[in-house]
Amino acid sequence: MARPEPILTCEHVWKIFGKNAERIFDGVPSTSEITSEDLRAASLIGAVREATIEVAEGEIFIIMGLSGSGKSTLLRCLSRLIEPTTGVITFEGENLLTKSEKEMIQIRRHKMGMVFQHFALMPHLTVLGNVAFPLEVQGIDRNSRHQKAREVIDLVGLSDRESYYPRELSGGQQQRVGIARSLAVEPKIWFLDEPFSALDPLIRREMQDEFLRIQSVLSKTIVFITHDFNEAIRLADRIAIMKDGAIIQVGTPEELVRTPADSYVEEFTNDLTKSKVFTARSVMAPKDPSLPSGGSVPDSIKIEEIAAEIVASEQPYDVVDAQGNIVGQLAREAVIDVLVGN
Ligand SMILES: Nc1ncnc2c1ncn2[C@@H]1O[C@H](COP(=O)(O)OP(=O)(O)O)[C@@H](O)[C@H]1O
Ligand SMILES: [Mg+2]
Structure with a gap:
């Protein structure tokens, strides 16, 4: 089955931490030639190495890998919260790396929704105030933003908590508020970085079901990060497996299980119920x-x-x-x- 046009792509993206990191590419014909040894010799950290992915409109694209494999860094590069060292990132047909910081702020504000594992709800604002906040930043009037906020609060099942403060909510409920807040601006693309990893297993499953239900209503384009392969399998249309900053394999859950690219991928699939x-x-x-x-x-x-x-x-x-x-x-x-x- 042909996939729709990608809405977001990254090509040959690197994020190297360390002094004068970009100089490692001086005189190198292709970035792909830089090896782990080169990085080590220059005392640099290759958090993301030569990453290339295409995310199709409306798909749930999961980036999965062990802790430290570069998932969060890659995700932040996609919205330029972190500046890639080199590479190309295209969103809706435009190269994001040519945008000014001002333009990026507008793109993030209007087109990108973000949820993180540990994020701060504003303690002095109610659920309604927190969810409406990104709309307030956009300068939307009080009535309209409250109306929109109520819609998404309803969507995440928190209507009866709208006047509660964050401290009066459970961890799972707070995460729902974070989800509602990220959806308030009706983003074109939705980035989630281990949104459920800090929750108890039972709540986590409930939130996964909830997430799938919300997605069945909204059909967003989603980039979702997890270190939990079972979570990835449950949620993904496609999964990119990361290891040491590099993308080892991209495929549907079934493709990964059927033809793992290497023993690292196979390890993840081993405990899986194949049926x-x-x-x-x-x-x-x-x-x-x-x-x-x-x-x-x-x-x-x-x-x-x-x-x-x-x-x-x-x-x-x-x-x-x-x-x-x-x-x-x-x-x-x-x-x-x-x-x-x-
Ligand atoms: N600001 C930074 N400075 C130096 N190294 C960093 C920085 N941020 C992340 N790293 C390193 O980059 C690698 C990838 O980190 P990260 O993207 O957070 O991984 P993950 O999200 O998969 O756990 C790790 O080795 C981490 O220590
Ligand atoms: Mg991370």
């Missing part, structure tokens, strides 16, 4: 017309959801596409292979 990732289409065999069929399942359904039924069936199931055409068949042996992790 949550694989679809009927991805494990089906060609249809054998001589066999009677036990039933039919949609091609996009996850194995997890149909495993019990098919394992209990003597006959293979037909796999049908959205138009109702039979595109293959699924036998109980194939399903068992997925379940036992083959």
Whole structure:
């Protein structure tokens, strides 16, 4: 399936920390030639190295990697909260690196929503005041901004808390306020840096569900950072895996599980329940017309959801596409292979 045009791209982006970092590229024909050894020899830190990604309109693009792999630095480079050392960043067809700081402030204010793991709600403002704040900064009048703020507060399920102060809210509720605040300006792109990582596992799952529900309403373009592969799998359309500042692999959850680029990626996928990732289409065999069929399942359904039924069936199931055409068949042996992790 063809993806829509990218709305945000970064190409060959580097962020190197250290004195005179940019000089490391002097006389180097291609930035990709700089190695870890070069950086070490110059006492520099390559927080982001040669990163290239394309984020399509309306997709949930996850950047995932261990702590220290460069995720936050890359995300901040995308909005130029951190200045990349070199590279190109394009947003809505324009190179962001040619924008003045003033223009960047406007772009961030009007087009980018941001949520961080630890962010400060303003303690002296109510939920309503906090969520309306970015609109106040835009100079929007009180009535309009309160109306918009109430809309997004409702969206995150906090209508009954609108006059509460941050200290009167739980961690999960505060994070919802942060989410509502980031959505108040109706951003074109939504950046989230480990927004749920500080929450208890149960609350985290609830927030993930909530996030997916909100996204089903808003269809934003999203760049979401996590160090939790299970979270990535649950939320992502596509995942970019980062290691030591570099992007090792970009793919759908299924692609990463099926063909991990290296042992680092494979490690993440090891503990994963494969039946949550694989679809009927991805494990089906060609249809054998001589066999009677036990039933039919949609091609996009996850194995997890149909495993019990098919394992209990003597006959293979037909796999049908959205138009109702039979595109293959699924036998109980194939399903068992997925379940036992083959
Ligand atoms: N301001 C800075 N100065 C020097 N090194 C930094 C700075 N910010 C981040 N780093 C380093 O860059 C690397 C990537 O950090 P970060 O992007 O925060 O990783 P992640 O978000 O994946 O945990 C780390 O080694 C970190 O220590
Ligand atoms: Mg980080």
